[in-house]
Amino acid sequence: MPAPTLTRSTxxxxxxxxxxxxxxxxLLGMLPAVFTFYLGLVDQLGADPQKxxxxxxxxxxxxxxxxxxxxxxxRRLGLANLVRYRRAIGLLxxxxxxxxxxxxxxxxxxxxxxxxxxxxxKRPYIxxxxxxxxxxxxxxxxxxxxxxxxxxxAAWQRLHRLIYxxxxxxxxxxxxxxxxxxxxxxxxxxxIASLLAFRLLARRPRAAAKRAxxxxxxxxARAHNLPP
Amino acid sequence: xxxKRAADIAPSEITPQAAxxxxxxxxxxxxxxxxxxxxxxxxxxxxxxxSKSPLSTTAEPQTALKDIISYNNFYEFGVDKDxxxxxxxxxxxxxxxxxxxxxxxxxxxxxxxxxxKDIALEERIYRMRCVEGWSMVIPWVGxxxxxxxxxxxxxxxxxxxxxxxxxxxxxMPAQRGVFQPLPWPYVDGLRLDEAMxxxxxxxxxxxxxxxxxxxxxxxxLVVPWKYxxxxxxxxxxxxxxxxxxxxxxxxxxxxEYGFYSNVNPTVDHPRWSQATERRIGEGxxxxxxxxxxxFNGYADEVASLYTGLDxxxxx
Numbered sequence: 371m372p373a374p375t376l377t378r379s380t381x382x383x384x385x386x387x388x389x390x391x392x393x394x395x396x397l398l399g400m401l402p403a404v405f406t407f408y409l410g411l412v413d414q415l416g417a418d419p420q421k422x423x424x425x426x427x428x429x430x431x432x433x434x435x436x437x438x439x440x441x442x443x444x445r446r447l448g449l450a451n452l453v454r455y456r457r458a459i460g461l462l463x464x465x466x467x468x469x470x471x472x473x474x475x476x477x478x479x480x481x482x483x484x485x486x487x488x489x490x491x492k493r494p495y496i497x498x499x500x501x502x503x504x505x506x507x508x509x510x511x512x513x514x515x516x517x518x519x520x521x522x523x524a525a526w527q528r529l530h531r532l533i534y535x536x537x538x539x540x541x542x543x544x545x546x547x548x549x550x551x552x553x554x555x556x557x558x559x560x561x562i563a564s565l566l567a568f569r570l571l572a573r574r575p576r577a578a579a580k581r582a583x584x585x586x587x588x589x590x591a592r593a594h595n596l597p598p
Numbered sequence: 599x600x601x602k603r604a605a606d607i608a609p610s611e612i613t614p615q616a617a618x619x620x621x622x623x624x625x626x627x628x629x630x631x632x633x634x635x636x637x638x639x640x641x642x643x644x645x646x647x648x649s650k651s652p653l654s655t656t657a658e659p660q661t662a663l664k665d666i667i668s669y670n671n672f673y674e675f676g677v678d679k680d681x682x683x684x685x686x687x688x689x690x691x692x693x694x695x696x697x698x699x700x701x702x703x704x705x706x707x708x709x710x711x712x713x714x715k716d717i718a719l720e721e722r723i724y725r726m727r728c729v730e731g732w733s734m735v736i737p738w739v740g741x742x743x744x745x746x747x748x749x750x751x752x753x754x755x756x757x758x759x760x761x762x763x764x765x766x767x768x769x770m771p772a773q774r775g776v777f778q779p780l781p782w783p784y785v786d787g788l789r790l791d792e793a794m795x796x797x798x799x800x801x802x803x804x805x806x807x808x809x810x811x812x813x814x815x816x817x818x819l820v821v822p823w824k825y826x827x828x829x830x831x832x833x834x835x836x837x838x839x840x841x842x843x844x845x846x847x848x849x850x851x852x853x854e855y856g857f858y859s860n861v862n863p864t865v866d867h868p869r870w871s872q873a874t875e876r877r878i879g880e881g882x883x884x885x886x887x888x889x890x891x892x893f894n895g896y897a898d899e900v901a902s903l904y905t906g907l908d909x910x911x912x913x
Contacts, residue, residue, distance in 0.1 A: 410883040416680060417669030417878045418732055420885050480886060488871075495869055546869065549730070550779040550850075552677050 392458045399462040402430050420477050427470040434463035435537045439565040464510040467503050495546035502539035505532050537562050643807035648739040654723035661734035663805050665879050670812045673779050674770040682812035688769045691816040700837035703751030717741040724822035727861045727894045733875045739803035744794045752838050760787040760843030762835035786830045787843035823893040823900045825859045856913040861894035865913050
């Protein structure tokens with residue numbers, strides 16, 4: 371019975387790719403969303419289930435953004451090379467951000483476009499959150515091999531450096547909406563600040579190397595489509 | 599034929615109709631308590647006898663007990679909504695002293711029982727609107743603050759009433775360690791005429807039982823036309839003052855939280871709209887926002903307190 375197997379695996383590879391590890395990342399990565407939504411449906415999300423769902427999705431978006439940003443430092447520091455899983459993790463961040471925005475627009479605001487627009491314009495924390503999401507959107511759309519080829523490595527890399535801005539905006543969005551700082555928020559803010567600082571610090575020797583007319587590291591980065 | 603009630607049924611054994619009609623809520627409450635048994639033991643609730651009050655709102659369904667006791671802002675126990683139900687069981691509310699000082703004829707360290715002795719308990723079913731944009735309907739049991747204040751004999755110069763929450767780091771986890779969300783003690787206050795308003799109560803219970811610790815046991819302030827954070831919990835001090843007393847959230851962030859903090863859908867919080875609210879327990883995951891009412895629906899009773907006051911400037 372090869373036919374059903376073929377269909378199933380084709381569908382699976384379309385959805386989550388062929389690499390079993392990458393596939394597991396997608397499937398495991400979506401578990402918190404599925405589980406939280408399920409808890410909401412069976413009334414196990416506490417007294418304010420909609421808010422809990424919204425917050426949980428936002429938190430996971432931030433966590434996956436942090437993981438995405440951690441991959442280059444981990445490699446540079448010789449701790450782990452997870453570059454081949456970065457796209458999956460980055461896409462998970464986008465999926466969670468999209469679900470977070472969906473809950474806000476659809477469930478919280480009841481798709482009241484006037485109210486949503488008023489929120490975006492008048493509420494800085496929503497402005498900043500929407501900025502983070504609108505940055506992630508083109509990054510997700512251009513995250514496949516065909517788009518890398520079409521844009522060219524250098525342009526693609528420049529575009530994808532916007533993730534730094536998205537991550538900063540995302541954690542700022544979180545900071546701006548709380549009434550007081552929690553240990554978890556401080557942890558995320560410190561992590562994102564450190565991961566962004568790593569880029570700034572790691573750039574200097576390369577800039578110096580470039581001035582010393584040694585373009586090799588840049589070419590290497592370009593060949594691997596790696597933002598620094 | 600003369601039909602008489604059988605003499606063997608004592609009046610105390612007859613279930614009041616209201617309670618009978620609420621039997622499902624009771625069962626739901628029992629289920630929640632069983633669920634709660636898995637959590638650290640909550641403060642022991644004792645039944646309270648209270649008379650009904652015409653000041654209660656009866657038009658809206660009451661929020662389920664399980665939500666009222668599990669979704670709380672009580673920063674002394676942590677900043678998350680479920681921190682108080684997890685951590686408040688460590689709080690010892692007996693014995694409980696309340697210090698009364700300032701511009702009063704009878705300042706003293708009162709034992710709680712003596713403080714409210716002989717003031718009849720009333721059930722007051724009030725809407726509760728949190729500044730964060732959610733609301734509940736809570737059947738409080740308490741005493742009018744006015745009755746207590748009259749007993750304490752405010753002096754002519756007294757213009758404000760200040761309240762203070764307990765500081766006891768050993769029993770309040772967010773009062774110790776590195777991450778303390780607020781300066782302690784938590785303080786807030788009212789103008790004397792607000793405090794004397796018949797709607798203002800000191801609650802000692804809800805749903806016919808003594809307060810759970812996470813709801814501010816053993817005694818807390820309830821001012822139904824103001825945002826919930828004005829309702830100082832676990833009160834240990836009441837002072838009558840001539841000057842406007844400090845309010846914790848106002849001290850923390852004066853731009854966002856004012857002294858008055860009246861519920862007002864036309865004055866937004868600087869970061870979010872106050873025009874609508876989510877009623878807890880209404881609609882689950884798909885709950886729809888409902889419009890927030892001026893003075894939380896108590897405008898007829900309290901608007902006159904603020905005649906001539908610019909409510910935008912005095913938020």
